[in-house]
Amino acid sequence: MTAPVTEAVRRRVTVRGTVQGVGFRPFVHRLATDLALAGFVSNTASGVLIEVEGPPDGVARFCDRLATQPPPLAAVIGVGVEDLPVTGADDAFTIRSTDRSPGRTLLPPDTAACDDCLRELADPADRRHRHPFVTCTHCGPRFTIATGMPYDRAVTTMTGFPMCPACAREYGDPGDRRFHAQPVACPDCGPRLRLVPAAGSGVRPARDADAPAVARALLTAGRIVAVKGLGGYHLACDAMNARAVDTLRARKERGGKPFAVMCADLDAVRRVAVPSSAELAALTSPRRPIVLLRRRAGQNPLAPGICPGSPHLGVMLPYTPLHTLLFGLPGDPPGPRVLVMTSGNRSGEPIVTDDEEALTRLAGLADAWLAHDRPIASPCDDSLLRVRPDGTEQVLRRSRGYVPRPLRLPVAVRPALAVGGDLKNALCVGEGDQAWFGPHIGDMGELTTLAAARRAESQMRRLTGVSPELVAADRHPGYHSARWARRRAAQLTGRTPVFVQHHHAHIASAMAEHSLVGTTPVIGVAFDGTGYGDDGTVWGGEILLADYAGFRRFARLTPAPLPGGDAGVANPCRLALARLWAAGVRWDPDLPCVTACPPEELTLLERQLARGVACVATSSMGRLFDAVSSLAGVCHRARYEAQAALELEAAAASAWDADGSAYTFGIAAGAFDPAPVLSALVADLRRGTPAPVLAARFHRGVARAVTEFCLRARQDVGLGTVALSGGVFANALLEEECARLLGGAGFTVLRHGEVPPNDGGLALGQLVVAAHERQEE
Structure with missing residues (x-):
């Protein structure tokens, strides 16, 4: 008996999302071929268009696997399916050229070099051995080289590098992982490296394969090298060489702001930090961000000047083949295993991307430039997370x-x-x-x-x-x-x-x-350093009842004068004195913030506050953190943004488990007053209470005040969702304690994840x- 013939079906499938530049078309080709389906796939300006024909069960499996098993870098956000008349096609499934009709597709971010490419980089038998631009559809630059859409080589900065025959074969082979990988290149046809010495440095220039080795030798000798990455230049030096670190800090006029470091591998990470399994996962993800890790105590080999005053260390792993070559392949002369990798710019300026501009704007900062001739279309600094x-x-x-x-x-x-x-x-x-x-x-x-x-x-x-x-x-x-x-x-x-x-x-x-759709307001806790208020004063310690359409100010931190306006932020000791003045607490000479100011500064500040000259009222929680930092004797003069608050958090963390008590704010309708906190802190100072305990009690006091006002808002208007936002909530201790107390009180707590809480x-x-x-x- 003859088996019944299964009726064929044909469907048009449109896929939206990050589906170009990620190997999606070869994935579709392999999937259709494995299932013996006919049809075609094409890129469009809106995503990927597929027509597929064959047995119903095969077509159904094909559509299901499109959304559930995409390539590693793809992000499918929508799959549309439409039935079409069957054509009777029994030819092979094909990949068609890009359809340039109007529409929108999504470009993937730059990602770290994949394991396959790194194996080729290190393999002497591979034609891409030591090629600093080895890449495939699963890794490498995308955003930083794209000049237009849809994403094709002609609209990237690789357009100036015609492919050699070998690369062209890979690029055109649907079975190759470099099929339509727009940055594909090799030593015969790709970008070129060069090492350019600073005038009078005594460094010899180098090109191509020699350039990383010369740069590594310079770093080993304590020199500073400007290294061109995916999205701009870094300034690099040996993170274990105290003189090199101090020289870079002085040249860049960075003050005491911590440096980020790049570790050659996870062994090097564990020598300088204590990562958790979740932190290791973040470090090794294709995004390769800088991750804030707890610095290893004791015999830490890092130079003291890397992150003075901070228990945390910003760490990342190599994410380009050039970084890997800079640290060296097996058998190479040894070099530093941990490098400072700070943005290639002068203080206050954007990251440098252009090669000629780098030679001028980074002159005096770098002893040499490790550059290449692939242009950067979009500057893109390193991401940072905790x-x-x-x-x-x-x-x-x-x-x-x-x-x-x-x-x-x-x-x-x-x-x-x-x-x-x-x-x-x-x-x-x-x-x-x-x-x-x-x-x-x-x-x-x-x-x-x-x-x-x-x-x-x-x-x-x-x-x-x-x-x-x-x-x-x-x-x-x-x-x-x-x-x-x-x-x-x-x-x-x-x-x-x-x-x-x-x-x-x-x-x-x-x-x-x-x-959130925004039809029901939330209780919004917005704590930061500075924000223009509707009354013309500086806000920053606000509890709002808000939706997208508007907000009502439910409570605020009691204001105090901000002497000197934004310019006064660099002097936490003055902020402390202004808060004491507003709270009616005397400036006794035994207080650390008083001691930190010379007599003439105290006299001038007292007159300024009494007369209201160059003073604006502020309810800023960030400025209160600065003030308490000085009052507790932690930080009196800030050399970089948020230094006083960061050092106060670090002090609190060291005593967090040793003392569970908290200071109490004055609570009134519409305001929480820090005057009782300041008075209690002064009393504790005079009892000899250590600064870390003072800091921990302050952090807990802020979290309890937040919880009290959220409870009042729930009682008054029935809201049960709290959103925590603003730069102060980059403070891990405060954010965790607020979330713990609010969650324990039955609130739904919204905390930032992929979107920064700061500005x-x-x-x-x-x-x-x-x-x-x-x-x-």
Whole structure:
């Protein structure tokens, strides 16, 4: 008896998401071939288009595996299936050329070199042995080389490197892992390395395979080398050479701000830090971020100047083949196993990407430049994160490895550009249910940074296809970003920007990250250093009742004068004295903050406070942390942003398990007053209580005050969700204690993950608030 013939089916499948530049078409080809299906696959401007024909069960398995078993770097966000008439095709499944019709697809971030490529790099028998640009569809640069979309070699910075016959064969072979890998190259046809010595350095120039070895020798000798990475230059030196570290710190005028380090491997990581299993997973992920780790105590081989005053160490692993060559392959002369890898720039400037610019802007900082001739289309600094005790991640700087991965929005938005704030600037574009952050830009006080912001905005619009119909910015009238937003709004839309209150944007950012639709308000705890308030004062210790449409200020930290405005932030001792003055606590000479100020400074400050000269009122929690840091004798003069608060957190961490008590804020309707905290802290100082205990009691006191006001808000208006946002919640101790107490009180607690809690996440909140405001018009 003859078996019945199964009717064939034909389906058109459209796949949206990060599906170009990640080996998706060869994956589809292999899958269809394995299932004996006919049809084709093609890239389009909107993603990937597939037509597939064959037995119903084979076609069903094909569609299921598209979404559930994609290539490692792919991120499928939507699969559409449409039935088509059967054509009777029985030919082989094919890969068609890219369809350039209008639409939008998603570009993957840059990722670390994969194990297969690193094996080829180290294999003397492989034709890519020691090739510093070895890559495939599973790894390497994407965002930083793309100049347009859809993603093809012609719209990358690899267009100037014609493929040799061997690379062209791999590129055109669907069975090869380099099929349509746009950065594919080899020593015969790829970019070239060169080592350029500084004038008068006595260093010999080198090219190609010799360049990493010469650079390694320079690092071993204590010299500083500017190394061109995926998204810009780093300044590198031996992290165990105290003189080299101190020289780099002095040349870069970095003050006491910690350096990040790159370790050759996990053994080197364990020599300098104590990573958890979750932290190791973050370190070794394809994103390769900088991860904040607990520094190993005792005989730590790192130079003391790496991270003075901090128990944490920013650590990353090599993520390019060039980094691997810089540390050396087996059999190479030994070199440093831990390198300082700090952004290649001068203080306050954006990261350098252009080779000729690097030779001028980094002159005087570097003794040599390890460069190459593959241009960088988009600057992209290293990302930074910490791992919480529960294994979740909190991104503090979202850049390489994340950008331009989209975020799904809980509310649809019109095409929009949000420019963020002036500190830790990162812009954001959005349309429909998606938003895209640009890379970390930095602080907007320099012309070079504003130019970098303009380039980033142009590149993000080009890569995402978003044509903004509205522009959003911070409400602060003096922000450089807000002035730039006015100009861009006039050029792009012919309208004024939507100006969003700073702390409202922080809370909206947390809501959007957690996919809240915003119809029910949340209790928003917005703690940071500086934000322009609706009353013209400096806010930063706010408890808001907020949704996307608006907010109401439910409570705040009791204000105190901020002598000297933003310029006074560098002097925590003055902030402490201002807080004591506001609390009615005398400036007795036994207090550390009084001792830290010379008599003439005390006299001038007293007059300034009494007369209100150059003083603005602030409710900033960040400034209170600075003040307590000085009052407790931890930090009186800050040489970099948030130094006083970071050192106060470090002190508290060292006594956290030894003392469980807490200071108590004065609680009144609409305000929590630190005066009782300051009085109790002064009393403890006079009893000889150690500074770490004072710091721990302060942290716990803040968390308890937060919980008390959230309980009051729930009682008053019935809200049960709390969002924690603002730069103060980069403080791990405070965030964990707030989450513990609030969770124990039955609240749902929203904490930032992939979106930074600091101003690096501000643009997302601006985007959703502004889009809602314009929809309501």
